[in-house]
Amino acid sequence: MAKTPVTIFVCVSCRRSLGDAEESFDQPGRGLADTLKARLADGGQTSVTVTPVECLAVCKRPCTVALAGADKWTYLIGDLDPETHAEEIVAAALSFAASENGIVPWRERPASFRKGVIARVPPISASEAVKS
C-alpha cells in the first residue's frame, strides 16, 4: 500500500528529571526530534515529517509523540526513550503512513508503542458512530 504523508509531532517541552533537585532536568524531546529527522533523511523517507511542538498534555510521561495524518486516527504515545526507541518510532510512523486509516495491527506495533499508548483520536472524517 502506498504511504500517505504523516507527521510525528514531538513534544520538546517535557522535562525529564535528572535528580532530586527541581532544576535538575533535561528536555529529551529536542534530541529525539533531531534524531528522528536524521534517521528519516538517512533512509530517504519523505512520507514522514517531524514537527517539534509544545506540550501535548502528557507531561509526566516523556518523551511524548503524536502520529497524525489526513483521514487517519491520531495516536498519542508516551514513555519513549530518545536513545533506545528512535528506530521503533520511525518504523511505527512508516507503518502508520502505509495504513489505510492509521490503525496498525497490534502485532505489528513495536513494544514501546503497545506499552506507551495514551490515546487514539478518530479522524474528523470519521462518519460512522458506534451504535449502542
Ligand code: FES
Ligand atoms: S510538556 Fe511535554 S507533554 Fe506537556
